[in-house]
Amino acid sequence: MASVTVNGGEVVYEMLGDTGDLVVLTPGGRFGMDIPGLRPLAEAIVAGGYRVLLWDRPNCGASDVQFYGQSESHMRAETLNSLLGALGEGPCILAGGSGGARDSMLTTMLYPERVTKLALWNIVGGIYGTFNLGAYYVLPSLQAVRGGGTAALPKLREWRERVAVNPRNEQRLRELDRDEFIKLSLRWLNAYVSKPGQTIAGVDDEMFDRITVPTLIIRGGAGDLDHPKRTSLEVSCLIANSTVIEPPWPEDAWERAMEDQVAGRVDHYNMFDTWVLAAPPILEFLDRP
Incomplete structure (x- = not known):
């Protein structure tokens, strides 16, 4: 690779x-x-x-x-x-x-x-398909950061797996800006909301x-x-x-x-x-x- x-x-x-x-x-x-x-x-x-x-x-x-x-x-x-x-x-x-x-x-x-x-x-x-994507890929991280800041991200199973294969990712996650991450997560979540x-x-x-x-x-x-x-x-x-x-x-x-x-x-x-x-x-x- x-x-x-x-x-x-x-x-x-x-x-x-x-x-x-x-x-x-x-x-x-x-x-x-x-x-x-x-x-x-x-x-x-x-x-x-x-x-x-x-x-x-x-x-x-x-x-x-x-x-x-x-x-x-x-x-x-x-x-x-x-x-x-x-x-x-x-x-x-x-x-x-x-x-x-x-x-x-x-x-x-x-x-x-x-x-x-x-x-x-x-x-x-x-x-179902689009709501499921938002619930699975956006909400857990969004909720974790709202409660514990970006330092909470490496504790989630999904991001622990990314850190396990690429240790750089832990610092990259921790260095994210809390407010900017929340703003981006809401934007990404909105993309998964079904719309006409x-x-x-x-x-x-x-x-x-x-x-x-x-x-x-x-x-x-x-x-x-x-x-x-x-x-x-x-x-x-x-x-x-x-x-x-x-x-x-x-x-x-x-x-x-x-x-x-x-x-x-x-x-x-x-x-x-x-x-x-x-x-x-x-x-x-x-x-x-």
Whole structure:
């Protein structure tokens, strides 16, 4: 793995493969490139004749924690644009699932010159999906800082994990300004509040006009409250040059994986285990002229 400094923070990345067009592969949540299920998909894409860039977004994996921007996805889009520039990479393919799908869409909207094709799956949407994101990724830290200042952040499990793999992060968290962090957290939280005219969190629908590249959308599963079937279909209506396909995994894959996780039937985070099944349709899409 290597790293590049972007906006005052180190971003860790890994390049797989030696030849072919570059595919930037982005997972969901605040998970890093080592999340189970991601590398098998990356290796399958490399075997199909492409290079793959895996990266730890700010606040994920071994990269430095950072807090700026209109939303966390806006920060990630800006970071990816700078990372690609630092690596000297030209226009490339963006592929991502869950939060990685949102990050990939927003990067394409803000930096369309960077992107040649787009592949998306597990797109988060709906009232449950967006409220859940705000409750999980913003409220715990916001509440901790209101009560104990930024010194309370390294005590939270999520940030303890970031410190464990990157000790610099403890000082970076403690040095944050309390009032500025609260202001930013409220802004990031607002991005997750469902609003008319925002099919995906924190992004006005009119921004989709900026996505003109060929786009593959793997439809959300029926009954998936986190990544609704409806949201993926609505996104397909907003992206003019898009194709929707049926999911290559079971219709209820997300729900069954969640049940296994809660019941302790697995010994690892298993929510992305089925993603490797997307390799054949993704490669078929990428190979099209």
